[in-house]
Amino acid sequence: MDRVDLMPPSDDVGRRADAYAAAPLLNCLLREVARPLPGSGEPRVYRLPGGRLLRVRGGRRQACPEVRVAGAWQPLGHADLVKLVADELRGHTGLSNDELPVEMTDSRDAVAALLTARAGATPPDDPYLRSEQSLITGHPYHPAPKARGGGPVAGWLPYAPEAHAxxxxxxxxxxxxxxxxxxxxxxxxxxxxxxxxxxxxxxxxxxxxxxxxxxxxxxxxxxxxxxxxxxxxxxxxxxxxxxxxxxxxxxxxxxxxxxxxxxxxxxxxxxxxxxxxxxxxxxxxxxxxxxxxxxxxxxxxxxxxxxxxxxxxxxxDGLRGHLLPGATPLLAAGLAEGFDGDPLTGAADPAAWWEAYLRQVVPPVLAAFADHGVVLEAHLQNTLVAVDASGTPVQALFRDAEGVKLLPDVSRAAGWERLVYCLVVNHLTEIAAALAERHPGLDPWPAARRELARHDLPEITALLTAPTLPGKTNLLLRWTGADGADARYLPLPNPLVGA
Incomplete structure (x- = not known):
């Protein structure tokens, strides 16, 4: 299923593409450079670095951006939002970047092409492949998650997972x-x-x-x-x-x-x-x-x-030699985005489902770090969660050696920061938010805190008590032309504190 909070009430592909593409761009802008005004309710009002006010609606996927102009709120389409972001970043960083705004537009146009293609495509019967091919939004904190290099649609669409290729x-x-x-x-x-x-x-x-x-x-x-x-x-x-x-x-x-x-x-x-x-x-x-x-x-x-x-x-490796009998593997990123038949949406007892999820995902990542000096890149796209016939998580599978770091190639402190970002900020935060969105009233963080507290690592106490967690700054990273592997972090409120 295709999800965007507060989707415009129209089947028009262009408007839907605008909404899909605006959500991660707004997430980046608000996380990295904007500041919420004290006491602002819903819609939330933010002050941008240049002094302008921006108003948005929605929860984990921001939507319906408006900028304050001459005492009135003016809606922003995706093209207007790209221009606003570029203007703000030029003033905020003192740097110009002609490449990233083009990528933002390319990402939005790619979404439009994908939505059109999906309307006439047949999804795979295999739930694993459906989960892999479900990511219309993609990375929820990247300014251009669906950009495909700027080439013509005919050059890349036949190979696009989102089009069920x-x-x-x-x-x-x-x-x-x-x-x-x-x-x-x-x-x-x-x-x-x-x-x-x-x-x-x-x-x-x-x-x-x-x-x-x-x-x-x-x-x-x-x-x-x-x-x-x-x-x-x-x-x-x-x-x-x-x-x-x-x-x-x-x-x-x-x-x-x-x-x-x-x-x-x-x-x-x-x-x-x-x-x-x-x-x-x-x-x-x-x-x-x-x-x-x-x-x-x-x-x-x-x-x-x-x-x-x-x-x-x-x-x-393939999957069959690793899976428990009868288990079905699913991409964690697909669970966060949603797809036809995903077990997170249909969980009869979401609290129990979440506890089972944490039991499978968290211990292997912490054990690899603590006992073997291995820092897994356990983010949403590198983690598969296998579920039994009832949809309950029973196993976690991890992949992609390219993103793994080894101690002491990196310091323990740097490795732990990367682990926390990938596992907690990128991964658990998104699954928790998706679960709470689909099952209102559930607070997922006490269970996450209990699971983390079970593990005897010297870093755990600080993780559970620190006011902030490290959030990767993909918008500023791309705007300033930093190397893609050169992660830069800013402090984000820690939902584990007081959970």
């Missing part, structure tokens, strides 16, 4: 003397047949279209050959460049030379070169933690030496 992979043969690989890549050889002297390399058709011109010499001299396409169709997951092939129960992560949220989504050489060390450390940690918690291993990668990053593909 499915497509075959392109199969390439890479001359054996140019192959670079590490770890277990045997699953790739089962996708087709390579001619003598070549190794099989699947390619994402979108990425191949983006970098194809640069590969022309390799096709010309025989280092690369085209071998057709797979007999099966893969499904893009929420990460866009990571695909799931249900028949083989296999995840494949590709390079994609497109900026999505904060980064160009290439498989960068430096990340691939440290992947085995990181994944081995996490795999060992989960062996120590034990079931039912599970880690989806990034078990190996393969590429061509002459196009190391452009053609890299990473092999990730």
């Amino acid at each position: 499915r497509f075959p992979l392109v199969l390439l043969g890479v001359r054996e003397d140019t192959v670079v690989e590490e770890g277990d890549t045997s699953a790739l050889d089962a996708l087709g047949t390579a001619p003598p002297g070549y190794r099989l390399l699947p390619a994402h058709p979108w990425q191949l279209g983006l970098v194809g011109r640069d590969l022309a010499p390799a096709f010309a001299d025989g280092r690369l050959v085209r071998l057709g396409t797979t007999a099966f169709e893969a499904r893009p997951t929420a990460a866009v460049r990571t695909l799931y092939e249900p028949r083989a129960d296999l995840h494949l992560k590709f390079s994609l030379d497109v900026r999505i949220t904060n980064d160009i989504r290439r498989l960068w050489r430096h990340d691939l070169q440290r992947l085995r060390r990181t994944d081995t450390a996490v795999t060992r940690a989960f062996a120590g933690i034990g079931p039912p918690a599970a880690w989806l291993s990034d078990r190996g990668h393969r590429t061509a030496g002459f196009a190391f990053e452009e053609l890299a593909v990473l092999v990730r």
